[in-house]
Amino acid sequence: xxxxxxxxxxxxxxxxxxxxxxxxxxxxxxxxxxxxxxxxxxxxxxxxxxxxxxxxxxxxxxxxxxxxxxxxxxxxxxxxxxxxxxxxxxxxxxxxxxxxxxxxxxxxxxxxxxxxxxxxxxxxxxxxxxxxxxxxxxxxxxxxxxxxxxxxxxxxxxxxxxxxxxxxxxxxxxxxxxxxxxxxxxxxxxxxxxxxxxxxxxxxxxxxxxxxxxxxxxxxxxxxxxxxxxxxxxxxxxxxxxxxxxxxxxxxxxxxxxxxxxxxxxxxxxxxxxxxxxxxxxxxxxxxxxxxxxxxxxxxxxxxxxxxxxxxxxxxxxxxxxxx
Numbered sequence: 001x002x003x004x005x006x007x008x009x010x011x012x013x014x015x016x017x018x019x020x021x022x023x024x025x026x027x028x029x030x031x032x033x034x035x036x037x038x039x040x041x042x043x044x045x046x047x048x049x050x051x052x053x054x055x056x057x058x059x060x061x062x063x064x065x066x067x068x069x070x071x072x073x074x075x076x077x078x079x080x081x082x083x084x085x086x087x088x089x090x091x092x093x094x095x096x097x098x099x100x101x102x103x104x105x106x107x108x109x110x111x112x113x114x115x116x117x118x119x120x121x122x123x124x125x126x127x128x129x130x131x132x133x134x135x136x137x138x139x140x141x142x143x144x145x146x147x148x149x150x151x152x153x154x155x156x157x158x159x160x161x162x163x164x165x166x167x168x169x170x171x172x173x174x175x176x177x178x179x180x181x182x183x184x185x186x187x188x189x190x191x192x193x194x195x196x197x198x199x200x201x202x203x204x205x206x207x208x209x210x211x212x213x214x215x216x217x218x219x220x221x222x223x224x225x226x227x228x229x230x231x232x233x234x235x236x237x238x239x240x241x242x243x244x245x246x247x248x249x250x251x252x253x254x255x256x257x258x259x260x261x262x263x264x265x266x267x268x269x270x271x272x273x274x275x276x277x278x279x280x281x282x283x284x285x286x287x288x289x290x291x292x293x294x295x296x297x298x299x300x301x302x303x304x305x306x307x308x309x310x311x312x313x314x315x316x317x318x319x320x321x322x323x324x
Contacts, residue, residue, distance in 0.1 A: 030055060036068060041225050043259040043289060045072035063110035063129040070106040070136045077103065079261055079308040081143060082315050087322075088237060089268045089315055094143050107136035124168035131160030135177065154181075172219035176227040179212030183234055217248075228252055233265060242273035253282070260286040260312040268319060276323045283316040 029037075036051035049072050055065030077100075081091035111133035114126045138153035158181055161174045183206050216227035232248040235241040249266045256262055267282030290309040 030058075033064065033068060036072070037222065040068075040072045040075065041256050041259060043256065043261075045075050048072045061113060063113040063126075063133065066106045066110040066113070067129060067132050067136070070103060070110065070133075073103045073106070074136065074139065075261065076308060077140065077143070080311055082261070082264065082311050084315055084318050087272065089264050089319065090233070090237070091143060093145060096144055100140060100144075103140060104137060107133045110136075122167070124164040124171055124174075127160045127164040127167065128171065128174055131157040131164065131174075131177065134160065172216050173221060173223035175212040176216030176220055176223035179209045179214075179216060179227065180230055180234075181209070182206065182212065183209030183231075183238075225252065225256075229262065229265070232269070236265075236269050236272065240272075242269050245269045246273060257285070258289045260289040260308075263289060264312065264315060264319075267316070271319060271323060280320060280323055283320050287313050287316045 032051045032054045036048040036055075039045070039051065040048035049069050052065050052069040052072060055062070056069065059065060077094070078091045081094040082089060083092060085092055111130055114130035114133060117123070117126045118130065134153045134157035138150050138157060141149040141153060158178065161177045164171055164174045165178070210231070213227045213231040216223045217231070218224070220227055228248055229252060232245040232252075235245045235248070246266065246269050249262065249269060252259075252262045253266050263282050263286035267279045267286060270276075270282060271279035290312045
């Protein structure tokens, strides 16, 4: 039963791995948002958070700044929970921590602001924002093994993403979230699929999920990076399609060579594919991308400070020890 419950958790977590918000209405992103996003994916969420807070101060009624800060904080949480299980590197589980409250408060504020604007006027963008806020909540609940909370927030997020696409079919960023949901749902065992029905969690199709994620990779304005990362990770985890995962991941590392999370995953997939030399290259690069414990600031690699730096080094070392 516990294994089934964990698979059900994975289903709901699919909805948490939601992309950053799309600008389907073609509203230009503020310069601080653009620079912050580049820093976040470049491996510096701490520097990105500083920039995202300037958005919160200048536009306190806009959910965007809070969502982006929540996203940056998620990568810090995700990195600090990284470990190797069954030969795969990922964030599998974490305990409750006091710092989680600040993250959840950002998500809740973004949800409230989006719902307030939806009450005045329904727009695809605000449905997207509300869905992302719920997804931020769900992904943390999932990592903490809080099954009911994960499923509840994940299903509500899915509803908002579906409505966003109804209002704007060109919103490829919403397709990224739905693609992840559809992919995960179709990986569930028969027993858990029955359990899913009783819990009122909608079904999905892996084939459709892959199509949606591929569209988001090509057409998403802000979800392209996350769609690429999660598709590659899932192809490794559930389908063992290592060659395809490598092809999808390599552009991420080329664009963001100082992001230790991307480097670790690419090293792991190369190891699974029997490419020991390439795996070692990426794993050592991940170690080099981190700073010493407590050495935090802005600039490439500074995100990997405090618990993240120690975790990256330990995980990379553990995987290097398994290479022939």
